Amino acid sequence: MIEIRNCLKVYDQNNIVLDYANLSIKAGEMVAIIGESGVGKSTLLNIIGTVDKMDEGKYFFDNKEISKYKNKAIAQFRTKNIGFVFQLYYLIPQLTVYENLDIPLNYAKIPLKLRDEMILNVLKQLSVEHLKNKNVDNLSGGEKQRVAIARALINQPKVIIADEPTGNLDNKNTINIMKLFHNINKEGTTIIIVTHDLEIAGQCQKVYEIINGKIIERNLN
Amino acid sequence: MRTILTIIGLSIGTIVFLIGSTIVDSLKMNMIEKIDEFPDNIIIYQDISSNSFAYLSKMDHNETITPYNKVKVSDNIFIKNTQYIINYDITGTSNNFVNSGVPGSGEIPFSQINYLSGRVWSKKESEEKQLVVVISKYTAELLFPGKNPLEQFLLIPGIGRFKVIGIVNDLKEFAVQKDFPTKENNRLNLPDADVYIPYTTFIKIVNEKEIDLEYGDNIQFVVQKNRYADKITEAIKKSDFQFELSQLNNNYTRNKILLTINEDLQSFNIIFVSIYTLSIILCGFIVMNTMFFSIKERFHEIGIRQAIGANKSDILIQFLYECGVYNFLAVVLGVSVMIFLVSVFKIVLINHFIIYLSIQSIFIVFLVSFLQSFIFGLIPAIYATKIDIIEALKFE
Numbered sequence: 001m002i003e004i005r006n007c008l009k010v011y012d013q014n015n016i017v018l019d020y021a022n023l024s025i026k027a028g029e030m031v032a033i034i035g036e037s038g039v040g041k042s043t044l045l046n047i048i049g050t051v052d053k054m055d056e057g058k059y060f061f062d063n064k065e066i067s068k069y070k071n072k073a074i075a076q077f078r079t080k081n082i083g084f085v086f087q088l089y090y091l092i093p094q095l096t097v098y099e100n101l102d103i104p105l106n107y108a109k110i111p112l113k114l115r116d117e118m119i120l121n122v123l124k125q126l127s128v129e130h131l132k133n134k135n136v137d138n139l140s141g142g143e144k145q146r147v148a149i150a151r152a153l154i155n156q157p158k159v160i161i162a163d164e165p166t167g168n169l170d171n172k173n174t175i176n177i178m179k180l181f182h183n184i185n186k187e188g189t190t191i192i193i194v195t196h197d198l199e200i201a202g203q204c205q206k207v208y209e210i211i212n213g214k215i216i217e218r219n220l221n
Numbered sequence: 222m223r224t225i226l227t228i229i230g231l232s233i234g235t236i237v238f239l240i241g242s243t244i245v246d247s248l249k250m251n252m253i254e255k256i257d258e259f260p261d262n263i264i265i266y267q268d269i270s271s272n273s274f275a276y277l278s279k280m281d282h283n284e285t286i287t288p289y290n291k292v293k294v295s296d297n298i299f300i301k302n303t304q305y306i307i308n309y310d311i312t313g314t315s316n317n318f319v320n321s322g323v324p325g326s327g328e329i330p331f332s333q334i335n336y337l338s339g340r341v342w343s344k345k346e347s348e349e350k351q352l353v354v355v356i357s358k359y360t361a362e363l364l365f366p367g368k369n370p371l372e373q374f375l376l377i378p379g380i381g382r383f384k385v386i387g388i389v390n391d392l393k394e395f396a397v398q399k400d401f402p403t404k405e406n407n408r409l410n411l412p413d414a415d416v417y418i419p420y421t422t423f424i425k426i427v428n429e430k431e432i433d434l435e436y437g438d439n440i441q442f443v444v445q446k447n448r449y450a451d452k453i454t455e456a457i458k459k460s461d462f463q464f465e466l467s468q469l470n471n472n473y474t475r476n477k478i479l480l481t482i483n484e485d486l487q488s489f490n491i492i493f494v495s496i497y498t499l500s501i502i503l504c505g506f507i508v509m510n511t512m513f514f515s516i517k518e519r520f521h522e523i524g525i526r527q528a529i530g531a532n533k534s535d536i537l538i539q540f541l542y543e544c545g546v547y548n549f550l551a552v553v554l555g556v557s558v559m560i561f562l563v564s565v566f567k568i569v570l571i572n573h574f575i576i577y578l579s580i581q582s583i584f585i586v587f588l589v590s591f592l593q594s595f596i597f598g599l600i601p602a603i604y605a606t607k608i609d610i611i612e613a614l615k616f617e
Contacts, residue, residue, distance in 0.1 A: 051610045051611060052611050071533065075531070076532070079530030084529060090525045091525075103526065107526075107531050
C-alpha cells in the first residue's frame, strides 16, 4: 500500500535525516516507527502524510506515484486518504467538537446534508457524542485526543498517521487511545504511529526504527 | 478586540463618505426645493390678431384657465404654468397711479424677457395670491425715477399695493422686429410700460373687487390662454413663426439653475470623493494590517487546516471571506449610525433643512467595501496560502 523508495531528506544542506531509506507498509497493518529524538521520525511521518516532500526518491501509494503529484492533487490525496493525529491534538481552538469535525468534511466537499450523520457516527464510534457541542478548549487531554482521532477518521481515510498520540496522556488515557487504534485497525484502516515509547510500539504488528537515516525493521519481542 | 477596533475604524470610513454624500445630496435637495417654487418654464405670448381677445374682460376670465396647465409646444419642450404671467400693460403714470393707454402689442415670446434685477415670483407667492409685481425697465423709470424700484410698492387704484420684486427688459424692441409685425401699435418708438403680476393674484383681484375690465378701462390686462400655446405649436409647424427654442434657456429657467447647482455641487462631490478615496485607502491598510496580524496569530491553525485537507484556494477563500465579513459588518454599522444620525437631524431640523441620505450612497459604500475587502484582503490571503505546512505545524 505504502512504498517509499530511496528517500533522501536533507536539512540545511548537511544534515541528512533520511539517507536513501526504504519503507513498505501493507494495507491494514499497524506499524510503529521508533527512534531517538531528532532522527527523523516525524519527518518520515510527514513525508508519508504528504505534508513534506523528500529531496530524492519515490513515494507510491496504492501503486500510484504520489511524489509526482502537484500541490492541489496532493491536498486532495491527503484529504481522501490520510488522517492525522498529533501529540498536542491540534484541534482548532474556540470551535466546538462538531465544528472541528466539520472542517475536513468541508474541505472534502462533502454535501451538507451528509455531514451531520457522518459526524454523529464517528463521535459514536469513539464514544464522545456527548461532547458534540462542547468547546474543544474545555475538554480534557484524553477527550481532546479522542476528538482528534475522530477528526482523523471523519473522511474515512485509508491511513491514520499518529505522531506521538499518547505522548501527552496519562496511563489510563494511553491505554484507552491504544485500544481505540486497535479497534480502528481491525476495521481495516492502516495505522502508523510514531513513538519513543517501546511499550506502545510493542502493541503494533511491525516496528521500524530509524538509525543513521536508514529505516530498519525491529523485532521488539 | 483588534477585530472590533478594525470594524469601528472601517465604519468610521463609511460614515465619512455617507456624511459627505448626505451633505451634498441634502444641499441639492434643499436648493431644488427652493427652485421648485419657480415655474418650470415661463412664456408669455400676446396675440394681435383681434382687437378684443388680447385684453381680458370679465367674460374672458370666466373661461377656464388652469394655473398648472401643461402645454406641449414642440416635441422637446413642455411649457408649464403658462398662465402665471400676466402682462399688465400701462402707458404712463399720473400721480404714481397707473393710467390707461394703448395696450401692448406685438408677439412677445417670454424667452425675450430677461431679468435685469430681482426675481420672478415664487410658486408660493403665486399660490398665496400675494401682491407682488415684476415691472419692465421702462415702467421702473416711469414710476420710480432715480430710485431702486425693488421692494418699492406700486399702487394700482382700486386694487392695492404691489411690491416690486423684479425688473425685466423692455419688450417693445422685439415687437417692432419685422418677424413680428404689429397690427395696431401707434407708439412704436416707445417701449410699453409692462407690469407683470401672478395670474392667481389677478384672479383674486377680479373676483374680490369685481373690477370691470373692458378695453379702454384704466387697467387693462393681457393674459395668455391655452389656445395661444396651441397657436405657437401651429406656427412652429408652419414655419411662419421663427421660434427660437434656445431662447427659452434664458438665465432664469429652472433647468438652467439646476444645471448650475449641479455644476457647483460637483466641486463638493469631488472634494468628498477625494476624502473618501483617502479614507478607503487608509481603511484598506487597516484591514490589511489586521489580516496580517490574524494570519500571524493563526499561523499554527493554518498548518492544521492544511494537514486536515485544506488546499491553497481554501485558505485564500477563508481569509478573503473573513476580510469581507469585517468590511460588511463595518458598513452595516456605519450605515446604521448614519441612519440614526439622519433621523435625529430630521427631528431637530424639521421644516428647516431637508436631510437626505440616498440609497445610491448606501449602495456605493457596500460596493466599495466589497471591492476594498477583495483588494486589500488579497495580499494577506495570498501570504497565508504560502505558509509552509511543516513550519506552521511546528509553530507554537
